[in-house]
Amino acid sequence: MKLHEAPSPNARRVHIAMAEKGIEIERVPVDIRAGENLSPEFLAKNPGGRVPVLELDDGTFIGESVSISRYLDAITDGPSLFGDTALAQAQIDMWQRRAEINFFNEVAGAFRNITAIFKDRETCVEAWGHVCAAKASKALNMFDDQLAQTPYLAGDQFSIADISLCVAVDFARAVKVVELPELDNLKRWQGELKTRASFSAS
Ligand SMILES: N[C@@H](CCC(=O)N[C@@H](CS)C(=O)NCC(=O)O)C(=O)O
Numbered sequence: 538m539k540l541h542e543a544p545s546p547n548a549r550r551v552h553i554a555m556a557e558k559g560i561e562i563e564r565v566p567v568d569i570r571a572g573e574n575l576s577p578e579f580l581a582k583n584p585g586g587r588v589p590v591l592e593l594d595d596g597t598f599i600g601e602s603v604s605i606s607r608y609l610d611a612i613t614d615g616p617s618l619f620g621d622t623a624l625a626q627a628q629i630d631m632w633q634r635r636a637e638i639n640f641f642n643e644v645a646g647a648f649r650n651i652t653a654i655f656k657d658r659e660t661c662v663e664a665w666g667h668v669c670a671a672k673a674s675k676a677l678n679m680f681d682d683q684l685a686q687t688p689y690l691a692g693d694q695f696s697i698a699d700i701s702l703c704v705a706v707d708f709a710r711a712v713k714v715v716e717l718p719e720l721d722n723l724k725r726w727q728g729e730l731k732t733r734a735s736f737s738a739s
Contacts, residue, residue, distance in 0.1 A: 538563070539562065539591075540562045540565065540589055541579075541588055541589060541592060542567060542588050543566065543568070543574075543588050546707075547587070547589055548602070549704050549708075549739075550700050550701060551605050552738045552739060553736060554610065554697065555609060557695075558613040558615060558618070560613060565592075567579065575658060583598060585600050590605075591609075603637070606618060607619055610697075616694070616695075620691075620694070620696065625692070625694060629694075629697060629698055632690045632696070632698035633691075633696070633698040635680075635698075636698050637701055639672070639676040639679065640676045640702060640706075641705040643669045643670070644708060644709045644715055646666065647667070647709075649666070650662055650665050650666025651663055651667065651670070666714070670714055674717070677717070677720055680702060681720035682722075684722035684726045688726075688729075695730075695733075699726075703727060706723070
């Protein structure tokens with residue numbers, strides 16, 4: 538297998554999933570700043586034009602960091618990042634989607650629109666970036682409320698939902714486009730996640 542990737546929060550989600558599952562995969566750098574991900578060669582691998590993309594040995598390509606993580610989880614032993622029972626799977630999926638829709642995507646919208654990093658390929662509206670930033674900031678309260686009741690986002694089990702939210706919070710902190718309120722339960726949870734070896738994976 539090969540992982541086509543660029544240094545980015547979505548690649549980091551896959552790196553953490555790989556470390557959790559004890560997998561190493563050959564990495565192929567894609568220069569997204571130069572628009573290599575928009576070339577016909579790359580679009581043949583992922584018509585969505587984004588990284589990361591997992592290439593299987595038979596030439597199959599899997600895009601979307603959560604789909605890649607799901608595949609890697611399914612082909613390896615050990616505790617699942619996606620849940621073992623029907624209930625756990627539904628709850629993990631629910632919180633994973635909330636983490637992605639309500640926070641990760643809003644942080645990305647804020648970053649892309651405020652910094653105009655990809656203005657060579659998309660229309661950037663700074664005011665919209667600030668709307669995204671405010672929505673991301675507000676959404677953290679929902680996660681903090683949940684983490685007041687459960688050790689991990691989707692309950693007792695560490696999961697892909699934790700990976701998505703924590704990676705997005707770290708990214709938001711690094712790029713400084715979203716105000717991150719001090720929330721006690723989120724702080725407790727992040728402190729615990731940071732003790733996992735996988736969170737230092739790169
Ligand atoms: N939902 C996708 C998002 C992928 C994504 O947005 N990747 C960014 C890097 S974090 C990218 O390829 N950006 C290049 C571009 O927008 O042209 C996933 O989870 O993999």
